[in-house]
Structures are given as structure tokens and as C-alpha cells.
Amino acid sequence: MSEKVYNLEEAATLSPSGEKYIVLQIGPSHPGSGHMRLVVWLDGDIIVKVDPDIGFVHRTSEWLSERREWIKAVPIVERIMLPDTIHANLSYVLAVEKLLGIEPPPRAQYLRSLAAEINRITSHLYGIGIFGIFLGSSTVYMWAFGDREPFLDLMEMLTGARITYSYIIPGGVRWDMPNGFKERAETVLQYMERRLKDYEDIWVKNPVVQARTINVGVMKREDAISLGVVGPNLRASGVYYDTRKHKPYAAYKDLDFEVPVMKNGDAYDRLLIRVEEIKQSIRMIRQILKDIPEGKIIADNIYNQLNPVMKKVYEEKRRVMFPAYMIHLRPPPGEATSMVEAGRGEIFFYIKSTGDKYPYRFRWVTPSFRNLPFFTHVAVGHRLADLPAIYGSIDYFPPEADR
């Protein structure tokens, strides 16, 4: 880590022939997990300045959602954060439920938490895998992506899809837990616990990984707070903050879990915290499978609007069909916000309704966007070879940041 102070204005004003710093363009064609560009100023191989150029995968999710019926935003928000779709879905639905004044039944709350925790594991495995390939280990990349498979199979069993679940709707969830799910989930969890030991040997405690990540990309506690980073990256810097604990939603207030917190805030801590969170998620899934209450999976005022055919389907297959009310949701005028702890951090939703059939204002802030200061503040002073370690460790997902 270089302590030299650089004059960036000078770098910007120098002519192409007399320039002092090398300007390196990393991207925009998929440098990591999506399209974005890092413009890096280098003095030799010391990073002087990093300018993340984002927006290549901006998909106008807010604009699209403001011009559609309320329920149609569910698949739209999912497509922004593909490794983590349940959390996008959940945060939107929580905000809509606040406007509508619907409270889902306890079983639906548990199913939401269950889906969210399975999704958190797949999201963290995705992050660990991408980190692996950034540091040049194709082994852990293949392993992590392969180990998502049993969990994706579980979600397929629960929701009928592998990535874009569209599982959570205002008032509850769309499908109940099928027969044989509990046994299968338990087998998968046992498998994952055993695999975590393998990961420890080949990746987490590997001296090569430790050499490349310890004391690299240190985000100090005060900086993390003032720059507003979120999620595992914030907790790796020693801040005890988790929306699941501090503003519980779904079934989290009934679940017993710990929030792992590290203190050094370097790339290695950010890797460790993801491994620890997988362990906590496994613990939570076990509790949910044990404690899940019986009962309805959809709120009464939605259930009462189902016609006899739909009620029959619900009793036979435990599948919630939509009453016509679902197409014509018109939440009463007002504003609602919601916060959800997604795999990469906290999603914030702000929705304003004027009582119309479309949302008047649809605004959301995704965790990757709030983790951008890592590029501008943390990478400076490191060697260029450390940049992949920093990028990989923050689990940055460009489509999620661009929305």
C-alpha cells in the first residue's frame, strides 16, 4: 500500500503526449460479473485513482414499473438482481403490503424467510465463485457454482423455477412447501456443511488466498459508516447492523441467529463473512423447517376473493391463484418504504401511490450501488494486481447497481 499523495487534477490536465499517469480502461465488456467499466489511473502499477463508470446495464426498472399495474413490477424487480431474486421480490411486496394494509399469515412469513435464506446461500456461493475466478482459482469457481445446484433444485421444487421465482405476492406466497421438501432440504444442508469444510481447506484457509487478501482493500469502520456501504461488506468492517435483526420482517423476529461481524474490513474478512453467513443461513433453514406453523399461506382478505374453482385448487394443490383483485390492485394514496437484507446488503424501497392503478413513484436503491465507494476509496494506493481481489471481495453485481 502506497502512502504517497497524488495530484489528480494534474493527471486530468496533462496532454496525451506528456501524461504522467497511465490510464487503463478495464471493461466495459464484462470485466467481472456484468458490464461496467473501471477507468484506472496508474503510477507505475500503483493505483492513483479509480473511476467506476456504471450504467451499461441500466434497464429502467423504475420507469417500467411506473407504467404498469402494481403486480407486474414483481417480475421486473427480479430481473435486476438475478442471483438474489427473492429479496428484490420480497422488498417490493413488503412495501405494497404496507400500502394495502395486508398482513400475511405466519406460515407465509416462514416460507418467505425460508426462500430468502436459500436464496442468500446461492447468492453468497455466486459471490465466492466470482471471487475465486478473479483470483485465478477456477476450482473454487466451479465448486461454488456447482454447489448452488442442490439449492436451486430446492427452489425449483418450491416455486417451479430456478432463478426468477416470482414467489412472493401481496398477502402471502404462491405455493406451499411440497411433500418431501423437508427431507430433501435436510440432505442438502448436510451436504453443504460438509462442503464448507472442503472450501476451508482449498480456498478460505489457502495460504495463497490469505496472502492475496489479508490487509488488501481495507475499509475502516468510520469510513464504512460515512460512505454508507451496506450488507456483509459493512459488517466486515466491524459494524453490527443487519436489517433482519434491527428491523425484522418476514419470520426473522422468531428465528434465533447470529450476525457475524469482523473487525479488520479487508478483502479476507469480506470473504470470511460470506462463509459465516452461509452457516447462519443453514442454521435458520433448519429452524424454519422445524418450527414452521400450519395454516394458510395467503391472507384472509385475498383468500376470500377466490372463486370456488380457485378455492378447490388451493385445497388440493396448496397453490394460490390470483383473484381479479390482484390485477387491479389500487393501494390507497400514501407512501411506503421497506428495507430488506439481501445477499449483498440492504435494499431500500420507496413507493408512492395516488390511488391509481399504476405506482406514482417507484424508487429503489440496491446494495451494489451503495457498495460503489469501495472502488473509489479503497482501491487507491494498492497495486493493480490487487484490484481483482478488491472487486471480487465486495461481490459487486453491475446489473443490480444500474437497476
Added chain:
Amino acid sequence: MSEVRKPRDPVTGHIKALAKGFKYLIEPNRMTLDYPAETMKLPPNYRGFFTVDDVKCIGCSMCEMVCPPEAITMVPRIVGSGGKTLPAESAPQDQKAAKRTKRPVVNWGKCIFCYFCVDVCPVDAFRPTGVHDVAFYTDREYRPTYEEYLNPPEDPYKSSKKVVSKADKKRGVSYEPAP
């Protein structure tokens, strides 16, 4: 959490990593499917291609209204005149059903398989087929007519070995022949 972070002695660390790698070299943890010689039999609730029951459908357009990507179009179903979309001989005998004149057609190029339409149908007329692995070769095939939509894409790997996935304590996912 400090005990988690403790750096491992480099010599032991390298040996452990190499030993683990060697173990999986000898005994790989493979969960790959030999596609397309083996293909998955999808679970009953899988959200794949779906068709509509011509007799059950009442032509209410709810599916068209709820479709998030606007992939569903309601087409006229003219009975008895040779039909724009459906020839007379395939019309249902049920006169009551025949009078209802609109039917949904899904543009497969737009469909995102969220199954909102399947769930909003007041008479539960949509029928999932459990088929997923279909490739379209022309743009025209994406946009079926109503008649074509009644016979949704068939499984192109009918003759391949059908397997179902199973959770496995040792390998994560294993496959066994479909029942």
C-alpha cells in the same frame, strides 16, 4: 471471530489444499448431467410451456390483462366459418363453449414463464406441459396461431433417457431413472 481469521501455517496450508485437490481428483464430486443423452423429467409444478384448454376457456381476457411482458394476445376464434384461427372440424361440440369467441395465444419470444396467467384464470383452463428444453428456429415459430398454440412445443428429447434429480448427502445432486 478472530479464531476464524487466524492465518494458517503456509506449509500445512499448502499441503491441506493440495491434499483436498488430490482427493477430488481421484474421487470427483461430479453432478453434471450427460445432456442430451440424459434429460431431466421436470417436477410436476415446473413452470415450462403451457397450453390452454379450448373447452374450459371462457375468453375473459384476464390472462391478457395480468401478463407482465404483454406476451398474451386474445385472438378471435371464429367457429364454423373455416375460421381465421381454428378450423370448424376441431371446434368443440359443446355449443355453449363454442359461442365464446376469444382465446389467448402466447408469444413465446416474450413469455417469461411467471405463470401469472395460469394463476389468474378463473376457470383454471391453462395446462402446464412440463416441457422446457425447446429451441425455436425461426421468428415465426415464436408467435403461434391459436391452432398451433393448442399443441404447444413437444419435448425434443423424448427418446433420451429420462432422469429425476435427487438430493445426495455425498454428491449434492444425483440422478436416478425417472419412474
